[in-house]
Amino acid sequence: MLASPLIEFIAREHPAFVHVPLGLVAALPLAILISFLTKHARPLTGTAFFIAAVGWASSVASLVSGLLWGRQVNLIPVTGYFPVVASEKQVLQKMLQLHITASLVGFVIGGLCTWLLWRAWRREDSPGFAERRHAGRRFWERGAGVPALVVALLWLGSWGFSGKLGGIMVFGNEETNKAAADADRAKRNDAEADLPIRALDYASLEPAGAAPERSKAHGDRWRRIWVTASGIDDYQAGKPMKPGAYAVMATFTDEKGKPGTEPGPLYMKETKADGSTAFLFYWARVPENLRKEVGGQDSVYWRSPDPKLITCLGCHEKDATPAK
Ligand code: HEC
Known part of the structure; x- marks a missing residue:
């Protein structure tokens, strides 16, 4: 930096x-x-x-x-x-x-x-x-x-x-x-220490919606949400997910009101074995003009309990899934 x-x-x-x-x-x-x-x-x-x-x-x-x-x-x-x-x-x-x-x-x-x-x-x-x-x-x-x-x-x-x-x-x-x-x-015991392998493999999960939607809450990008099979029913019902279940949100830039082709950051929310919620934020390549959003870094990989994820908690309080 x-x-x-x-x-x-x-x-x-x-x-x-x-x-x-x-x-x-x-x-x-x-x-x-x-x-x-x-x-x-x-x-x-x-x-x-x-x-x-x-x-x-x-x-x-x-x-x-x-x-x-x-x-x-x-x-x-x-x-x-x-x-x-x-x-x-x-x-x-x-x-x-x-x-x-x-x-x-x-x-x-x-x-x-x-x-x-x-x-x-x-x-x-x-x-x-x-x-x-x-x-x-x-x-x-x-x-x-x-x-x-x-x-x-x-x-x-x-x-x-x-x-x-x-x-x-x-x-x-x-x-x-x-x-x-x-x-x-x-x-050494953490397979995802350097790369969020599960989040990157989001396409193997269940899609939570048929088409991209715009998300004001996450940088006003277009997004699709993917959820593990163990969590999709709870997710659709608006209930907290079971331990081990997680949701990944893949984002894209906006191009004239339509989903663009540039990938944005990946967001992940997971219910841990003890019932707590963990967050993850992965942005492999931050475009130069947006680096100020992430403290000037050109690549970002933050995971709970990283204090930089405190903003996620502000909206995603406790285990409740936020209203859409
Ligand atoms: C301004 C409030 C706000 C902030 C800040 C926020 N979120 Fe969200 N998040 C939402 C809302 C509202 C939804 C529901 C879907 C939507 O509107 O995009 C959501 C949905 C999600 C989802 C899809 C699963 C679900 O629960 O619906 C993930 C994953 C997620 N957020 C992760 C994060 C992470 C990680 C951060 C921090 C880097 C973060 N969010 C910051 C409001 C927020």
Whole structure:
């Protein structure tokens, strides 16, 4: 989806970029401490302020590259900002939610810390304050001040936590490795992992109508519906289908009010063994002008519990077949 090599580079270098702000924020508490233990409070407070300001500003590159990377590897929806967790097995998505939350909390705290340091640095110049000798000041007023130190430690804490999760996501730990192995095994046992074989074989099912009809609900295309023998009677009667039964809808473009010849996406709705409904959306070749409908992709294969199918659920609530 991201064609530009520059964007690709920015996304992939996220694990490198993050070390600039992290390193600076790790050094910050030390810089603040030194500023109130010596007599050179003003230049040292200024130093602490610059460390914080550069750390805070450079973190913007980390936030942006992290978002791009998350979208590129499909952990964040292509047009979204936060991963969606659709099942308990999505360990990486859950970890990424925490990672993003901690980095954003750190960003807010960092803004506050930078502002506190800037204030302390300006204050060193103010008349009255500068006249009081260093040793005469209360401890928390010296240099950058104790409040800035506390906030800097909170800042380091939240980014440190975020960084730890980031490291786990890149290098893996027991939980993520197990999740990856499970996903691998599930994929090997799943004949339709790469191609919706049953949906593509729709012509072997029972046609639910004699001729194509237009469907406003599915992109205003022409459609025909095909249902398994085990489900066709229930389907015709408007009843929920039995477990194992499924319906496939094949679509075509519209040409001047008549069914066209260009195939559109395939839709499938299945009643699973446990009675729940699963959806499938397969569009082998998305024409260039319609790619914006599917997040810019040129080929789409989505299956439940993919969060991109949430729109299907909106109309196809629970097991009820929608009114025609
Ligand atoms: C705007 C509401 C709406 C949305 C969104 C929607 N559908 Fe439908 N769907 C319908 C209606 C209404 C029908 C009945 C037939 C028709 O009007 O085309 C239907 C019919 C179907 C059928 C034929 C079997 C049946 O139950 O009649 C399938 C399969 C299907 N939809 C799959 C999907 C999938 C997969 C998605 C998501 C990618 C989806 N639909 C999104 C409203 C919707």
